[in-house]
Amino acid sequence: MDRLVSMQAFTRVVDVGSFARAAESLDLPKATLTRLIQNLETHLGVKLLHRTTRRISVTTDGAAYYERCVRILADVEEAEQSLTRHNNSPRGTLCVDTTAGLARMVLIPSLHDFYNAYPELKLELTINGKPIDLLQEGVDVVLRVGALDEAMVARRLGQVKLAFFASPIYLRRFGTPADLTELAQHKAINYLSNRHGREMPWVLSRNGESSEILLPSAISTNDADVYIGCALEGHGIAQISRAMAEPYVQSGRLVEVMSDWQTEELPISAMYPQNRHLSAKVRVFVNWAADLFSRHPHFGVAPQQLAA
Template identity: 85%
Template sequence: MDRLVSMQAFTRVVDVGSFARAAESMDLPKATLTRLIQNLETHLGVKLLHRTTRRISVTNDGAAYYERCVRILADVEEAEQSLTRQNNSPRGTLSVDTTAGLAQLVLVPHLHEFFQAYPDLKLDLTINGKPIDLLQEGVDVVLRVGTPVEESMVARRIGHVQLAFYASPIYLNRFGTPHDLAELAQHKAVNFLSNRTGREMPWPMARGMERSEVLLPSAISTNDADVYMGCALEGHGVARVSRAMAEPYVASGRLVEVMTDWQTEELPISAMYPQNRHLSAKVRVFVNWAADLFSRHPHFGAAQQRLAAAA
């Protein structure tokens, strides 16, 4: 029995909660992975997993063994990396989950730089604005906009999103341009639905010492950034949009910034990964690369010095 492979199989089953998904992620037949776990239990003389047709759970012995396996496998990987060139050129597949906006505006235009620096890495880039379970989904790192709430994750702040208020000339020609809160209250918004709560998200607003939180009525609300922008462009209301996304539409005349005396919150951008796992070389180099990339971006990196000072 290959003890390390069996340990890897066991930890992967615990992580994803499924023999089928674990086998797929390890590129093994399900029967082979099942046999590895069975042989491991026989070798140890204890039951590691409770298996039913509906779910898999870890026994008390299995939970204790899992924690030790995670540390052992991390030590093995670190030892191998110290004796090979993987510290400088990590290998394998890196699974990254992010939003469409961050992928299109920041990551994709510079991926050739990443692959030039790390030619032995393959990137699986998925787009999902909703919270996900990294271990269940087999994802190595996520990039998210907004304050992290997942306590089980390490969150490294790598940038920020500047937001402002915009409307299309189509809308403004029909309803006028708001200049203050009283005028804004007479308008409609394109509202964004929180992926966490499903509720419309209000707009924190500030001008000097004045503070307010505004939630305008809307004809349409959505949780998709592309649909949100499309509704703003078609004149369905005032929208709160990142300056990076709005910039080309302002330049073409399809959007106009409004309420320019008022500011809204800046949202942090974070790279997140499980805190109970060894930070592999491939995750480390990607997070460092992404942090540098965002720091150089004119819209997402201007606050890097403030972020560093606040850390």
């Protein structure tokens, strides 16, 4: 019995909660993975998993063994990398989940540089703005805008600077708001939170005065492209990142309003599970992404902010 292979099979089953998904992620037949777990239990003389037709749960012995296995496998990986990192670049498949906007504006334009630096890495890039279970989904690292997930390790990469925009179509019909009183008479295109599904209020500040408002809207959405599309068609005032709004401002299709008021700056973070060793492929990707964002004209932040 290959002890390390069996440990890897066991930890993957615990991580994803399914023999079928674990076998698929390890590229093993399900029967082979099942046999590995059975042989491991026989070798140890304890039951590691409770299995029914409906669910899989970890026994008390299995939970303790799982924690040890995670550390052992991480140590083995680190030992191997320490011998090869000077001669070989990280290899294998790296699963990254991000938003469409960050992928389109920051990652994709620089992928040639990434592959030149790390030719043995294959990138699986998935687009999902919602919170996900990285272990269940088989994702190595996520890039997110906004609130952090306290269950994961996070590294701040940059920030999104927001402002208020409307189309000339809308402003010709309803006028341009100059202050909060006038803004309250307008309609918004509201953004639905991917965390709780509710419309997100706007936070504005000026000269020490801060206000949180939620304007009425004819439409709300949780998709950034749909959100901007509604703004371009004149359905209301929208709060949009300057990076995404810039080409439409230059073409005259969007106009900034309430420009003397400041709005939120949302953090952009790379996050990965706390109980997982930071592999070389995740490390090089996060470092590469951090460098990209630091040099971006819209998403970069001062070094002291990154350290905060």
